Amino acid sequence: MKKSPLFILFLTVLLDLIGFGIVLPLLPTYARDLGASPFMIGFIAAVYSGMQFIFSPIWGRLSDLIGRRPVMLGSIFLAAVSYLFFSQATTIPLLILARAMSGIGSANIAAAQAYITDVTESQGRSKAMGMLGAAFGIGFIIGPLIGGFLKTNFGIEMVGIVAATLIGFDFILAIFLLPESNKHAKKITQLFRKAPLVEGETPRGTSLSEKWAGYVDGVRTAFSSRPVAMLMGTNFIFTFGIVNMQIASILLWKEFYHATDQQIGYLFAYVGFLSVIVQGGLIGKLNEKLGEHKLFTWGHIASFIGVFFVPFVPQGDLFTYGLFILLFFAIGTSLVNPINISMISLYSYDQKQGQVMGFAQSVNSFARILGPFSGSILYGYSHTAPYVVAGILMLVGTVISLSLFKYQIEALEPATESAPD
Template sequence: MAVIGEGAAGGPRRSGRAAFGFIFATALMNSISFGLIIPVLPNLIKAFTGGDTAQAAEWNVVFAVTWGAMQFICGPLLGLLSDRIGRRPVLLVSIFGLALDFIIIAVAPNLMWLLVGRILNGMTAASFATAGAYVADVTPPEGRAKAFGWMGSAFSFGFLIGPAVGGALGDIDLRLPFYVAAGLALVNGLYGLFVLPESLPPERRTKSFDLARANPLGSLRLLRSHPDLLGLATIGLLFQLAHTVLPAIFVLYTGYRYGWSPSTMGLAMMATGVAGVVVQTLLVGPVVARIGERGALMLGAAAGAIGFAWYGFAPTGLLYLAGVPVFALMNFLMPGLQGLMTRRVAPDQQGQLQGANQSLQGIASMAGPALFGLTFAWSIRHADQLQAPGLAIYLASALLVVALILGTRVARPPATAPAAARARPVL
């Protein structure tokens, strides 16, 4: 298997494009796989509880927190492992493991087995950290914001397609979407087995696997070791935390405030997804080229703060939808942030960096649903006095205001390139 940047057939440029194409396809198929199960997993849990909605809701929280915890624990481990042995083996084991995890969930005879499958699913889904490191390997620093924008669009595309297909399959059989998701992961793994080249040559790998750096707290020490990296990571955590508000309360919020039906909610989600894809695929590249990664981060934080505030204020469904174009500009934040962060670490630390970011995402996945769900519940219980059903969404807006303020201090290009950051293959 040819190594990217080491004279592969067709040259570094062609090899780099092919490798990024696989990583994009991986992210797309993985996000479709996860999207497939979104509409059916709560109903499968409900079936195991004998139709008890309250008990199913409690179990759903347990599953969500457990999945986030696995991201928190395993993201750094897989990221650092990819720095030591290369990206390819970690990605392939994770993708094939994901297929197995979906099968376990599909055949689970009770809630405990379903939880086991969800634990394994969270562990293998932490391979997104390795995929992010792969992108940094095959992309020059000046092109990373655009590349991460495309990676973000893969998730948006997947969540446009997945829930609709998963809902239709779930109407046939609640377990069918999990088999289809397993099939997608298996095809993805087989494709990578025969096509995917290694992106990190031996001379650029870390020399040892240090368990002290592989645990979540150890991995986070990397964020304190480079100027402004911890501040940038804090911006990422604030963004990830704010981003959980709509998954946590969107259905309940729009149903309570606007009386939307499930089909209307689905159309609104699709509109938001389409707008996000347009920004990520068509606008991130040229806008970052014009205003830089710092400008993209600041634009995304400001737009997200305004967009969330708009959603929280909108008294009608039509006004809510009018905020979609503004909210979509929030998709500039993560490409700009990732571009700035990857410039601050050496090639043999890219996996550790992405693992640390995955841990922060795990923290947000655990804390966000509880924070926003409880805030929303409190706001509607006190509706007579407070009259602020959008309080939880205002809170998300405030988090991005803090991120914007922090960005004015830490979102600067590094003064010097990190050690060992030599010529990169160009996409």
């Protein structure tokens, strides 16, 4: 019996994210063991997001041209190689190189999101995007547990080897089971021709100025629709606020609530578990009852509660009131992220889904570059500042989401599809 392409995509993304989750929680302490300063640790974390920022639109655009399958295969293979480099990274420059390669490989999320738009109808897209979000949740539950066990018993080298092996298996799985979904894809050889690659597209030149003009045109395409531009804005605001808060949360829980590393791991696993429940099943049912616009707004409101009140939990009550606050955090983030991407895809041009998704992921990655620095600086000023700022940003996102109600997706789709490039 032939497996659903969405099921196969879910498996490949899940394996990729488990490998990512194995390494991520150990990265700051490993960098510190190599002699990295606090600023350098932040830089190493930012390199990963920086590569995602640069390569997400490249992978997305390339997936529009040559297909989702070759882009997914190439990026997964690169991610596997990056973890082999990580296993042998005994110096800070090698560690930076490994994280840069990993960031380039993991930038394929834009192609994965475009894959979903290829194989789903508009009514079921939020649910499908939620499945992708559930893969993130599961990866962050399983990955850190495996990574902690491996580092404690076998050392950091084995952590990288196991992550590379897991993603290597992901690569083999994708080769045999992941079909192509982009019906408009062209052959790779056409990339080297000046003929149009997409019907109606201006033939490509070879000069740097023409390539830059093509990049600017891609930005214009991604932001040509007012609701898409608004959604891109909420994407940045929301992600920046969440990452700004997340970076400071570990320090807060250690210094003010005296939580151990293991207890902090339980807190993250708790959030990941709730995210899997919401994105893996509830989001589809909630979307049927409330619709994407209302659900998007309620997600922002829940996120406000889940970030603003984190530092105001009484000491000694982290695992009572704290878990209650994190419940709102998990629900809010599990709703906003997939619905944002789903709505961007619904407002975008059919044959440029990968390109638009790539810019959406770049916006997300840019926020993830700035967020860690912001969270660290604000925490140094006051332990409550990162959460107050994040709460304010959630309220700004709520206002923007309310403004989206006047843009009906059903009314915009025909106009968007026929709009000139």
